[in-house]
Amino acid sequence: MTEHATRESDVLVIGSGLHGSSSAFHLARRGVTVTVLEADYVGRHASGVNAGGVRTLGRPLPEIPLALMSREIWHDLVATIGDDAGFVASGQLKIAETDAELDECRERVALLEAQGFTHEKIIDRETVRELEPALAPHVTGGIWVERDGYALPFRATTAFRLAAQKHGAQFHEDTPATRIEQRGSHWVVDTPRGVFSARHLVVAAGAWAGELAQQVGEPVPVHPEGLMLMVTHRVAPFCRATLGATGRPLSFKQFDNGTVVIGGKLIGIADLQARHGEVDFARLVKSANTVVELFPHLRHLGINRAWAGVEAFTDDALPVISSSRRASNLTYTFGYCGSGFQLGPGCGKLVSELVMDGVASLPLDAFAIDRFGKTTEASH
Helix, strand or coil, X not given: CCCCCCEXXXXXXXXXXXXXXXXXXXXXXXXXXXXXXXXXXXXXXXXXXXXXXXXXXXXXXXXXXXXXXXXXXXXXXXXXXXXXXXXXXXXXXXXXXXXXXXXXXXXXXXXXXXXCCCCCEEEEHHHHHHHCCCCCCCCCEEEEECCXXXXXXXXXXXXXXXXXXXXXXXXXXXXXXXXXXXXXXXXXXXXXXEEEEEEEEEECCHHHHHHHHHHCCCCCCEEEEEEEEEEECCCCCCCCCEEEECCCCCEEEECCCCXXXXXXXXXXXXXXXCCEEECCHHHHHHHHXXXXXXXXXXXXXXXXXXXXXXXXXXXXXXXXXXXXXXXXXXXXXXCCCCCCCCCHHHHHHHHHHHHHHCCCCCCCHHHCCCCCCHHHHHCC
């Protein structure tokens, strides 16, 4: 790319993961000019190394309205962006392995029903066995969500990018934002490949978003983690649902080609400065053992590959989806704590509403950037 004078657009989006690409699509579809700046390549980190769960199951209460809204977009994805992103409505099952864990599941569903949410259903041991006969017999029951499923993360992110580009959005890869500053009515972003400017700025930079928020005087208690994923060799079909567990971290699914993807917030090693996530094989072994305990017939199944990326985790395990409280025309969407993939299509729509309308169609108070209060003030 040759050096240019300052390049102008209506909106600048920093970060081209699923949330950045979805935000760019929803904005460009509304007729504004959008430029997306990506430090690496599209889908390099959290959007490319998550397990692909399209999961409303087990969400924190404030996230449930967002997750349910986003799930409807997943079910209508072809009409929205022209690609199904490999979405399969497999259903999601969170298994209980003891009576105590099943009681925990019952308490969870009762809490949701008291709040008016009915998408999570308690199922007993027999129903679990009907759904997934290969599961180990010690499983006592669980929570079932029929309209959940999974999709292919890199394909989904790429599909939103291509859909945004069809509406005129410009993507610049290998273009990290080093400095952001509001000058008059415009935001100016310095990069090694020149200066970009826009009236509105969207920060969707994942684990690096905290550094940019700090530049505006809005520090957030956020830290990076390296998320890992592994894929097995092919094995005969044995599992249709996407599985999680009540008592231990697990995200588990089998693709049509027979391979099994194992994730579930597997924490590896994160190097923020080098933009690098590294696999921690000892932790992968622990997760593999969990899988074998649930599906004993997989004991000799080999691992084909494992990989890692970097994701942002907040202190209260909720994302930041918020207009700035310090500056005008600045919107944040980051800190999804390893659970942001399902929310991407919906949150991109909400971000476009914050930018274009000044208010979102769902309440976002729980995700405000200034919610950390004294924690934020103390970190100045």
